[in-house]
Amino acid sequence: MTETKVKIDTGWNLDNSYARLPKKFFTRQSLDPIREPRLVILNNKLAVSLGLNVQALQSNDGVSVFAGNQLPDGALPLAQAYAGHQFGHFTMLGDGRALLLGEQITPKGKRVDIQLKGSGRTPYSRGGDGRASLGPMLREYIISEAMKGLGIPTTESLAVVETGETVVRETEQPGAILTRVAASHIRVGTFEYAAQWGTVKELQALADYVLQRHYIGIGVDEDRYLLLLKEVIKRQAELIAKWQLVGFIHGVMNTDNMTVSGETIDYGPCAFMDTYDPATVFSSIDIHGRYAYGNQPNIAAWNLARFAETLLPLLHDNEDQAVRMAEDAISDFADLYNNNWLAGMRAKLGIFNEESQDESLIENLLNIMQKHGADYTNTFQALTVDKVSDIEMFDTEEFIQWYKLWKARLGRQQESKDSSHKLMKSSNPAVIPRNHRVEEALEAAVKRGDYSVMERLLEVISNPYAYSQEQMEYATLPEPSACPYRTFCGT
Incomplete structure (x- = not known):
């Protein structure tokens, strides 16, 4: 044509x-x-x-x-x-x-x-x-x-x-x-394709292109492919931590859905978690929970290991040495992710400095939330505005004890109560695209040609840290249902 x-x-x-x-x-x-x-x-x-x-x-x-x-x-x-x-x-x-x-x-x-x-x-x-x-x-x-x-x-x-x-x-x-x-559509899977069906020269051309497009600061250092691997690992550790901090579940973390630029891509069976539970899965095709919320960091590390394997011919002429270099780089992911997640969780709790017991404080709260089926987003929202009477879990003895420890922890830092509140407000969204709200918008648009529902939803979620009165309506949980929410990939 x-x-x-x-x-x-x-x-x-x-x-x-x-x-x-x-x-x-x-x-x-x-x-x-x-x-x-x-x-x-x-x-x-x-x-x-x-x-x-x-x-x-x-x-x-x-x-x-x-x-x-x-x-x-x-x-x-x-x-x-x-x-x-x-x-x-x-x-x-x-x-x-x-x-x-x-x-x-x-x-x-x-x-x-x-x-x-x-x-x-x-x-x-x-x-x-x-x-x-x-x-x-x-x-x-x-x-x-x-x-x-x-x-x-x-x-x-x-x-x-x-x-x-x-x-x-x-x-x-x-x-x-x-x-x-x-930023680009180059994926871990693009490198897997090059490694499986291309020549080393073609693989190198792809790696050089990615360096020039996304990692210009690395330059032409002789270790540039190792530095590329480390930078991709670093960006993904930051990205997955951000997902976990807001309860986002991608749903299909295949290697072709992981970009080397560090952007989230391919919103197929994705959704946001309501009730806190690391085993949460929404995708209809993920019957074994491979890509459950709590598994996402481990799957990211697995995907990155596949990326590292593709780069072995570029890392070193000696294959054993190349493998050691790749393994050392991948081994950094867990600490990088955990440090990003901990920093983000401290911010969600208004904590500026670091103490060795912070991780225990955070994990205890999450365990209480899971035990009592508390909503992830609304729990942190309530802590942000200090309305600890709005959620049933807040009346339990174990939460009351946790709350005292948290308040004592905030007291052991120089920053003011107002500073902690501002930090929490900028770290805890007042609203997320609740699954029932998304479905409501899609149904109105697809079945009735009414895009006004979607437009209102977009207006609310585009500035999730505003804590506006209108957002409170969109923070309301759906009515209990005997059928679990399921998402589909659309293909």
Whole structure:
């Protein structure tokens, strides 16, 4: 087909550095147009930060880009190749329903990927239709916005377009395309693909590209690949700690869903924990709890070990020495994660300095929460505003004793009570995207075409530390249900 270029000035400023990698890593792809594109949501704030013209993006030409019907100037659409361990099993993957249009160079000189998700079949579709349904694309939009508001590194959602076509999953559903923005879409699985099916030279080209794009400070040091490994480990330790601190459960932590940039990616069967329980699983396909909330740090370390294995040929000419270097680097993850988590938990409790008994104090609170089925977010919110009469657990003797120890701990630091309160308020969100609220918004949008519910939810969760009166309504827990909440991957 002949691809039509967009003529309206939308502000696209695209480069294609990924396309200059060896052809092993991608396949050039033609557009697969849809019949009746309709823009249903546009992230105006993100668009402006990218240097895009919001008004022009809403024109027919602008929407045609989000629909995969037209290409903006400078676009070079391609599907990326990668592999991955899915629930522990290695397989060839790739962008089976996504296209990388190019990399937008923002007014501040930042380079970010612009990707269409749900844009049609590619050589990596493996029998799939290459399309996406509206509900999961809106879910990704909601959760990525929530994660950004929480201060957690994440891919972002620029727009969602209804296709006017039907996709068949378990039922017939309205089709949609999401425009996703990311630091890059390079995954641990990209390196696994290079190590399994590429040459050492191609692997090195990928590693050098990642260093230049995401870790420019490392330079051309002879140990640069070891430093790359250590930096990816460091970023992931920080990221997973942030997940744990707000009760976020990714749901499908396969190696193809771990980026080397340190951003959260692929919001499929993800959700936020209500009742505190490390065994919490929402994903319908995670029947053994591999990716349960409490397992996420260990799974991250496992994924990073797979990343380290791919780099062995670059770490040292002697394989045994390369293995030792990789093992030493991976062994740092546990301490890095724990230090980030402890620092975050201290902040959630208003603690500025460090004492050896802090970890015990924190674990005791979590154990009490688990025993009494307390809500994770609302417990810390109540402690923040010092309303310890609002939750049933607060009346128990064991919590009363813990509360006294906590108050005594706060008294053993120089910072004032007001300073502790401010620290807690900036560390404990007043609101998260509660599962029942997300489902409420999705149902209104998908079944009734009513986006007002979603828009109100987005407004509330975009600034989760505001502690506004409106947020209190969204902090209310759902009615008890005999059926556990389940999420689905959308493919």
